[in-house]
Amino acid sequence: MRTARRLALIDRPTSELAALPRRAPLSAHHRDPVLDVVVPVYNEENDLEPCVRRLHAHLGETFPYAFRITIADNASTDGTPRIAARLAAELPGTDWIRLAEKGRGRALHTAWSRSRAPVLAYLDVDLSTDLAALLPLVAPLISGHSDIAIGTRLARGARVVRGPKRELISRCYNGLLRSTLAVGFSDAQCGFKAVRRDVAERLLPLVEDQGWFFDTELLVIAERAGLRIHEVPVDWVDDPDSRVRIVSTALADLRGMARLGRALACGRLPLSALRRSDGDLAGELPAGLARQAVRFAAVGVASTLCYLLLYVGLRPATGAQAANALALLASAVANTAANRRLTFGVRGRGGALRHHLKGLAAFLVGLALTSGSLAALHRTAPGAGREVELMALVAANLAATLLRFLLFRAWVFPARDNDRRTTGSS
Structure with a gap:
């Protein structure tokens, strides 16, 4: 199984969270989660159970608030739905939804739209990203300091294990984003992100893509609106059994960049309506x-x-x-x-x-x-x-x-x- 091949990496310190109050036992507050972590899956019957059990154990041991794990099954045709239903029944604070169509963006859009947790996150089922980065990812959102948080494999401090081909593709993609859409964030497609729910409610209606470009589109719109994006360098180990189809995904991303670039150039996106309520509303001066x-x-x-x-x-x-x-x-x-x-x-x-x-x-x-x-x-x-x-x-x-x-x-x-x-x- 892919999760069995994850390498053991050194945990990052999380001293910035030491002062937060510890949560009560999960059974007492699981109906009122502060964090909802979505795991989007498609035909992952081998990896789903070890991933969710490991994530649940990690959150139970380290996360200072009540949480929920939501398995978002987008049209799996293997035993994934059966395993997801069983995990939701066995593990407190675990839920699952099933979509009729494929698409990671569609799964995240659906799961985040229905959640009432103040902080929404997602991670890939292969657990390529070390879970030690989860607390630093969501802490700035819980405190209200930032609007969105992303894991980055390309910033100083990140430790990445992957082949030269995927490294080149990742750097070229993010370099293309910087040169065409002038983005400031370093890694658009690391499968490790979080957003405040009130921010997601404003962003999601504007994000058109339902596939792999969903992350990029959401981040570009957020940055252009002046929202705060927090980056966390992560420890990341490449999954050698990745299901991503590189050519078709790259072509879809290029089409997404062109569509988003046209929308921004023509002023079709209501960016002023997205800006923070603390002095950056429509009709006022742009952020800062x-x-x-x-x-x-x-x-x-x-x-x-x-x-x-x-x-x-x-x-x-x-x-x-x-x-x-x-x-x-x-x-x-x-x-x-x-x-x-x-x-x-x-x-x-x-x-x-x-x-x-x-x-x-x-x-x-x-x-x-x-x-x-x-x-x-x-x-x-x-x-x-x-x-x-x-x-x-x-x-x-x-x-x-x-x-x-x-x-x-x-x-x-x-x-x-x-x-x-x-x-x-x-």
Whole structure:
């Protein structure tokens, strides 16, 4: 059986949950679960029982609140329904539902929609992800700090055992997402996620996919709406008997990306209605805009002063245009680094190169504006003095700063906010 082949991995510390009150015995509160863990299955008669029993034992020993396990059988044709029914009868706090059609997304959509637990989660039946990460996954949702939590195999701190083929496919898929939909999360399809129920109630009606792209679509919509996504690096061991059909799944994912990209570009998704109720409602400023604008302005003042000092120092030796280009390049690199950390709250080295490359592209916009203003000044007023040059450059830099802020927010650091997204490895 596949579950028998899981490798023993070192448990992660969960000291952040030590202060939480311990739950009463499950039998006393199983009708009022705080967490509902869904296990979607299709023809898993061999792995279903050991998976559910191991999950039930783990939650019973470590989870500080009442829980429920929901087996979501999507049209199995083997003995899976019989085993699911027996487990639901034998294990307290275990339930099962049966769907007439296949599709992991369909199973999750159905199970999450009917649940009344405050926190909803799911994991794959093969238990590729070490269960020690389950508590760190759901803790930020129980506390209200985050809206969605995902396990990631691609962040620093994750320990992954899998072949080069699946590693390459995973990295290419997530790289394609970053380049086409400008996502900030690192791993879209790790089968280990959780969401607050109130957030799921707003997200699920907008998610069209019923298959493997369900996870990606839900995360992209959530991120574009400015919801908080918490990432937990996981220990993950590849299942050598995976049932995923790589080619057909990849084609379906590409179609899903194209459809979702069109919907976002055309404004067909009501993202404002999804935003958090704590100051990010429809009709108000986008998530964190005021705070980001203030910090960006402060960084901009410092980098402008740096730019002007460099320009004045370089101009006698290099000429106006060369001095402008060199001073702007140096200040742009520093500006991107400062805004990455201070304005958009991005910590760690992950994505730093990509951010700086995009920041340099934004720098080219500033270079075009400032160089154009110098050229126009020298053509219309050939005898203009140094003070007039500086005034023209300051005006051009103000325009370039505004454009750069918009580019940073929408493209370089899309939908990021210092308190919106945290990464466990940072």
